[in-house]
Amino acid sequence: MRKYAWRIYMAIIFAILYIPILTLIVFSFNDSASTADFTGFSLDWYRELFSSAETFTALRNTLILAVLSSLISTVIGTAAAEGIYKMKNKLVRKSVISVTNIPMMNPEIVTGMSMMLFFVAVAGFLRVEYETIGFWAMLIAHVTFCLPYVILSVLPRINELGDSLSEAALDLGCTPLQAFFKVKLPNIMPGVISGMTMAFTLSLDDFVISYFVGSSNFQTLPLLIYSMTKKKVTPDMYALSTLIVFAVFVLLVISNMKKDKNSPKRHGGRKR
DSSP states (O other), X not given: OHHHHHHHHHHHHHHHHHHHHHHHHHHTTBSSSOSSOOOOBOOHHHHHHHTOHHHHHHHHHHHXXXXXXXXXXXXXXXXXXXXXXXXXXXXHHHHXXXXXXXXXXXXXXXXXXXXXXXXXXXXXXHTOOGGGXXXXXXXXXXXXXXXXXXXXXXXXXXXXXXXXXXXXXXXXXXXXXHHIIIIIHHHHHHHHHHHHHHXXXXXXXXXXXXXXXXXXXXXXXXXXXXXXXXXXXOTHHHHHHHHHXXXXXXXXXXXXXXXXXXXXXXXXXXXX
């Protein structure tokens, strides 16, 4: 009885999670603009999507921002995770980890408002229009809230790996930098890739912080879709969302394949 109850429970959970996404995908191929009646299969909304200059500008801005913020946060986060691991004082180490986790626990609206006030003050100090630093403000904001997730993904890998391989590389003549890049980094790469993937997806769909920090001359897809909700969301946005879902799905599959490839193989017990 418990076995069937558990299966029913999991089926309900997956239905709640994925039926809305499947509905969006189905209606992106709808022949009409209706979201209640599927009148026939058509690719018209995809054609309209690829002919919209405004949508492509927002998509380009979103991808540029997501790629740059994920790369920068991955580099800084990996270095920060290594630095935290090297800390000898346990109290300082726990304090740094707690401070690092604050952006994850802090409500996004509070983070967005505080960053907006900070960058407005910076623009006033530099005596420039806010639009001048709009892109850089949004990039710094995205790196800030992506950074803890990268550290959270990389630090357990470093703790699991330990110092034995790095010390062996040092004994064999490697410099500390060579030992990190040639020995430690390849072994913690699954955590690095996982953190970068998470940072990319978080930056890709962020709205709240982008809404507060963004400027009028740099619009991302979430901001564009929000502006459409004041009037009407056109079905070409369903087509765009479908493409993003498939892109993220492919990215996650590649990431999981990479992690499986880099994970140590399990061997049987050794004979004495």
